[in-house]
Amino acid sequence: MKQPEIDWANIGFGYIATDYNVRCAYRNGEWGEIEVSSSELINIHMAATSLHYGQEAFEGLKAYRCPDGKVRVFRDDENAARLQSTCRGILMPEVPTELFQEMVTRVVRLNERFVPPYESGATLYIRPLLIGTSAQVGVHPASEYLFLMFVTPVGPYFKGGFSTNPYVITRDYDRSAPLGTGIYKVGGNYAASLKANKIAHDMGYSCEFYLDAKEKKYIDECGAANFFGIKNNTYVTPASTSILPSITNKSLMQIAEDLGLKVERRQIPEEELATFEEAGACGTAAVISPIERIDDPTTGKSYVFSKDGKPGPISTRLYNTIRNIQYGIEPDIHGWTRVVIE
Numbered sequence: 001m002k003q004p005e006i007d008w009a010n011i012g013f014g015y016i017a018t019d020y021n022v023r024c025a026y027r028n029g030e031w032g033e034i035e036v037s038s039s040e041l042i043n044i045h046m047a048a049t050s051l052h053y054g055q056e057a058f059e060g061l062k063a064y065r066c067p068d069g070k071v072r073v074f075r076d077d078e079n080a081a082r083l084q085s086t087c088r089g090i091l092m093p094e095v096p097t098e099l100f101q102e103m104v105t106r107v108v109r110l111n112e113r114f115v116p117p118y119e120s121g122a123t124l125y126i127r128p129l130l131i132g133t134s135a136q137v138g139v140h141p142a143s144e145y146l147f148l149m150f151v152t153p154v155g156p157y158f159k160g161g162f163s164t165n166p167y168v169i170t171r172d173y174d175r176s177a178p179l180g181t182g183i184y185k186v187g188g189n190y191a192a193s194l195k196a197n198k199i200a201h202d203m204g205y206s207c208e209f210y211l212d213a214k215e216k217k218y219i220d221e222c223g224a225a226n227f228f229g230i231k232n233n234t235y236v237t238p239a240s241t242s243i244l245p246s247i248t249n250k251s252l253m254q255i256a257e258d259l260g261l262k263v264e265r266r267q268i269p270e271e272e273l274a275t276f277e278e279a280g281a282c283g284t285a286a287v288i289s290p291i292e293r294i295d296d297p298t299t300g301k302s303y304v305f306s307k308d309g310k311p312g313p314i315s316t317r318l319y320n321t322i323r324n325i326q327y328g329i330e331p332d333i334h335g336w337t338r339v340v341i342e
């Protein structure tokens with residue numbers, strides 16, 4: 001197998017072309033056969049519902065080259081289940097879990113030479129995408145869909161090691177409405193967040209931080225990641241009807257419990273931020289991105305979680321534990337990983 005000439009440790013989070021993607025079409029009420037493609041393009045009708053009415057959903061997960069030489073994926077059954085929930089939410093046909101997992105296995109095996117080496121800290125990001133493809137000018141769900149998966153190597157999230165970042169509360173924009181599509185992984189939520197995200201970046205912050213859309217009183221999400229805070233040996237994460245259910249957060253809640261922490265999932269008023277000893281943003285990309293501070297420009301308050309730029313001890317322990325499970329280093333007691341290449 002010819003190895004691609006890639007400087008694995010410095011590739012960042014962009015797009016690098018790989019050899020193949022896998023596709024499956026839905027027509028006449030059923031899913032077809034899995035097809036392998038070497039084209040990076042899709043041919044789509046100009047009146048497709050995905051282009052006009054946002055009938056599109058995606059997922060994101062990673063394949064890890066482990067120290068034992070195997071390639072593992074983490075909880076892809078959970079990504080399949082979340083995509084099914086998204087499908088029910090925006091009236092698309094559900095992708096069965098077996099089809100989803102078969103496509104994950106095939107797309108990773110077909111692009112094995114792009115799975116970065118363990119030592120580099122880089123991983124192979126897997127992007128499943130489901131789009132309505134049939135033509136329709138009226139606002140109705142499509143009758144035909146395309147489900148595809150491509151992969152791209154992504155660099156280590158923390159180049160200078162696991163470190164903290166500043167966030168800023170936004171009151172001028174909402175990512176999603178209380179009874180909207182925030183709980184589904186659809187592109188529309190991202191479109192809604194682009195402006196707030198740019199403003200936060202322009203102000204020198206790592207990301208925007210959302211309060212609940214209705215009362216602007218409770219913590220919602222950290223950009224496109226879930227929030228957690230740590231205090232009194234307790235892992236606290238918000239309960240809300242507009243947060244995307246993160247698989248990383250779900251896993252961290254279990255690990256926190258395994259490590260003897262209490263876990264609370266409830267509304268978190270903004271002022272409670274002042275009481276946390278540590279805080280973090282979590283998701284597949286960074287696993288945990290520890291929060292240095294959260295500024296609220298409206299009130300002038302600044303909630304500081306790290307004074308020296310270093311992550312707190314519990315965040316570090318959670319981070320190391322989940323990473324060691326993903327890389328097959330610690331026993332996978334919950335059966336979260338699946339070997340896709342022996």
Ligand SMILES: *Cc1c(COP(=O)(O)O)cnc(C)c1O
Nearest residue numbers: 224225226244246247248283284
């Ligand atoms: C994908 C995503 C997350 C993180 O979910 P993971 O399953 O942990 O990767 C969090 N928030 C939003 C808005 C997302 O789209």
